[in-house]
Amino acid sequence: MRTRTVLHLNTEAGWRGGEAQTLRLARGLRDRDHRCLIAGPPDGELAKRSAAAGVEVVPFPARGEFDLAAARRLARIVRDEGVDLIHSHTAHAVTLGTLATLLFRRRPASVAARRLSFPLRSPLLGRVKYGFRVDRVIAVSEAIRRLLIRQGLDPGRVVAVHSGVDPERFARGDRRRFRATLRPMLGETAESAFLVGAAGHLAAHKGFEVFLAAVAASAAEMPSARFLVIGRGEGGERLKGAADRLGLGHRLVFTGFLEDMPDVYAGLDLFVLPSTSGEGSPAVLKEAMAAGTPVVATALDGIEEIVEDARHGLLVPPGDAPGLARAMIILARDAQLRARYSAAARHRVLQFTTDRMVERTLEVYRSIEEPSRADSHGEPG
Secondary structure, three states, rough: OOOOOEEOOOOOOOHHHHHHHHHHHHHHHHOOOOOOOOOOOOOOOHHHHHHHOOOOOEEEOOOOOOOHHHHHHHHHHHHHHHHOOOEOOOHHHHHHHHHHHOOOOOEEEEEEEOOOOOOOHHHHHHHHHHHHHOOOOOOOOHHHHHHHHHHOOHHEEEEEOOOOOHHHHOOOOHHHHHHHOOHHOOOOOOOOEEEEEEEEOOHHHHHHHHHHHHHHHHHHHHOEEEEEEOOOOHHHHHHHHHHHHHOOOOHEEEEEEOOOOOHHHOOOOEEEEEOOOOOOOOOHHHHHHHHHHOOEOOHHHHHOOOOOOOOEEEEEEOOOOOHHHHHHHHHHHHHHHHHHHHHHHHHHHHEEEEEHHHHHHHHHHHHHHEEOOOOOOOOOO
C-alpha cells in the first residue's frame, strides 16, 4: 500500500475511550510509514497527548458540527497538507469533514467512526450523515454494524473493527504501588482488602448507580471487600449522594480520574463493568482482561463479542443490581474460578490488540477505490 497522509479529525476536548483509540490508531499507522495528522481542539487532551507522542497536531477549533468557517479552515488544511484520507472520529467530525469536502472538485477519501451503540437520532438524517460523501463507516463492534444497517446504511460500506489495546502494557502493572496510593483513603486495609473496582466516565449509561446498588447488596457477604469508583464526569456528585444514601461509608471510595491504569488493574481483585447501554467495544474491559483481573460485566451486545459468559468472566443482564451482586460474591469466594477466568481472558484479549485494529483499519483504507476526480487537492471553492 502506498504511503498516505491521513487526517484524524476528533472534536472532543476531553480524554475518553474514543480519544485514546484515535491516538493509538495514529501512532500505529505512523509506525507503518503513513503520515498522520491529528486535528482537534487546540487545548484538548488529545492534542496535548498526541504532541507528546510525536504525532503531528493541527489545531482545529470548531463551534459545533455546522460551523461553516471551521469547515473552510479544514478544507485549507486538507489542501495544504496534501491529505489523502479524512478519518472522522466523532459525530461532529463527520459533518465537518463532509462540509469540507464539498469545497473540492476531487475530494479525499472519507472514513467515519461509530463507537456507541445508541441508535442514530434520526435514521433519515443518519443515512445522509454517514452515507453522503463518506466511503466507509467503521463500527467498533458487529452489534453496531448490524444496528447501522438496520437503520438504512449500505451494508457494503459499514465494516466492524474492534478497538484495540496493548496487552503487554497492561500486564506490567504494579499491585503494591497502586495499593500504597490508597492508604490515605482506606488506611491499613489498603494492602489486605479484596478490592473491587468499576472504571469509566461517570455518565448515566455507564451504570454506576447499578454498581452502587450491587455494592450495598453484597457488602455484608464480602466483609473484607472495599469498592472503588474510578473516573470523573457529570454524574459524579449524584453518585456520591447515592452512595451516602446507601450507607456505604468507608467501604466505598471515589478515586477520581487515575492515569496509570495498568497499576490500577494490577491492584484490583475484581473489575466490574456495569454499563446499561451505549457500549461499543469498551477498552477498559479489554485492559482489565489483559492485566489478568477477573471481570464481571453486563451482557450488552458489544460486550458479548468480547467476553463469553462463564468462560472469560461472568455476565449479568444490564440494570440487574441483584444479579451483579451475586456475580461479585461468587467470584470473591472462589479464587480458583477467578484464576481460570483470568487465564482464559488473557488469551482471549489477544484478539483485540492495537496491532490488529491498525491492520484491519488499513484493510478498510485499501478497500476504498482511488478517487476519479481530476484534482484531489485543488483549490477549495
